[in-house]
Amino acid sequence: MTQQVPSTEPELTGVRNFRDVGGLPTVDGRRVAYGRLFRSGHLAHATASDAAFLTSLGLHTIFDFRNAADQKLEGADVELPGTRNVNLPLTDPAHGAEFWTMVRDGDLDQLRGLLADGKAANRMIVSYRTIIKERTAEHRQVLHALAEDSVPALMHCAAGKDRAGLSVAVTLLAIGVEREAIVTDYLESNAAHRRYKVHRSSSAASAYTPEVMELLSPLFDARAEYLAAAFETIEETWGGVDAYLERGLGVTPETGERLRERFLD
Numbered sequence: 018m019t020q021q022v023p024s025t026e027p028e029l030t031g032v033r034n035f036r037d038v039g040g041l042p043t044v045d046g047r048r049v050a051y052g053r054l055f056r057s058g059h060l061a062h063a064t065a066s067d068a069a070f071l072t073s074l075g076l077h078t079i080f081d082f083r084n085a086a087d088q089k090l091e092g093a094d095v096e097l098p099g100t101r102n103v104n105l106p107l108t109d110p111a112h113g114a115e116f117w118t119m120v121r122d123g124d125l126d127q128l129r130g131l132l133a134d135g136k137a138a139n140r141m142i143v144s145y146r147t148i149i150k151e152r153t154a155e156h157r158q159v160l161h162a163l164a165e166d167s168v169p170a171l172m173h174c175a176a177g178k179d180r181a182g183l184s185v186a187v188t189l190l191a192i193g194v195e196r197e198a199i200v201t202d203y204l205e206s207n208a209a210h211r212r213y214k215v216h217r218s219s220s221a222a223s224a225y226t227p228e229v230m231e232l233l234s235p236l237f238d239a240r241a242e243y244l245a246a247a248f249e250t251i252e253e254t255w256g257g258v259d260a261y262l263e264r265g266l267g268v269t270p271e272t273g274e275r276l277r278e279r280f281l282d
Contacts, residue, residue: 027070031062034177034211038185041202043193043281050282053169056185058177058213059083061092068095071171076100078167080159082180086110091175103162105155107148107180116140120233122218128232137235141179142246148183149250156187157266163188164275176213178206178239183247190258191268192280196248206239213237 029035035058039051055074059081063071081094084106094102119131131137163170172188174180182203189199205211215233217224255261262268268276 029057029067029070030064032060032067032071033058033213034206036205036211038189038202041189041194041198044195045193047193047277047281049189049192049194049280053280054185054188055169055171056177056181057171057173059087059091059173059175060094061088063095068097071095072097072100074169074171076169076171078103078162078170080105080170080172080184082107082155082172082174082184084108084110086114087175101167105158107152107155107174107184108144120236121216125223125226125229128229132232132235137232138240138242141235141240141243144179145183145243145247146250148180149247150254153265156184157268159184160188160191160266160268160276161272163279164272168279176206176237177211178213178237179243182206182239182244186244186247187266188276188280191262191266191273192277200241200244203244204239204241 026036034056036056037051038054038056039049041049043049052074055076060067060071060079076097078101079094079097081102081104083091083104087110088104096102116131119127123131159172172181172184186199186203189202215225215230215237217229223229251258251261255265262273
């Protein structure tokens with residue numbers, strides 16, 4: 018089958034970090050088909066033209082991995098006609114609430130104590146490990162929905178980087194995409210036009226000094242070490258990807274084949 022390659026990436030006004038995951042290579046020489054799996058930041062601020070474009074994709078299901086606190090802060094996703102919205106929070110709204118309040122409101126000394134000396138990056142690594150170990154029910158639900166009837170699908174969280182990034186990575190592992198290609202796609206979230214904009218409570222220049230932004234950057238970066246920690250957790254907990262998919266996520270050989278049929282050319 019000849020792949021339909023998008024000629025240009027759409028410029029969405031109110032949705033950041035949108036992209037089609039098509040084109041990625043699998044270990045057996047196939048490729049992910051275009052128009053089957055998309056990823057992005059939240060859709061709460063989508064404009065009418067954004068919504069029209071998203072509707073044109075013929076999406077069956079939108080998976081929103083934000084928690085209640087995210088939705089209260091950003092708003093609910095726009096409703097697209099004929100599209101099912103599934104909310105599967107991958108983080109607890111209470112977990113880290115004090116931390117994120119400090120990120121938004123803390124002064125320089127507080128941010129240094131909270132984030133300096135590798136503490137920010139370590140927090141991200143712990144978060145990735147925790148989601149892989151503790152959110153197997155949610156990832157199981159996603160993969161089985163995709164195998165049954167949910168394609169084309171869009172996966173998003175707030176920034177489209179961490180929770181959506183992990184869920185896309187898990188999906189790509191399940192259909193046999195090369196590990197290096199998964200990492201490359203994940204790191205695309207660092208492109209300047211994709212990045213989630215840092216919002217702090219104060220608009221004063223002192224709230225966005227170079228040192229403040231450097232302290233915050235590990236929280237808003239997509240870093241290979243974060244995804245590597247997720248892969249390491251799979252190895253350490255289940256002994257490998259195949260066991261993780263089968264024992265952790267209930268992906269039988271038949272389910273895996275249905276997933277490949279839906280996503281691969």
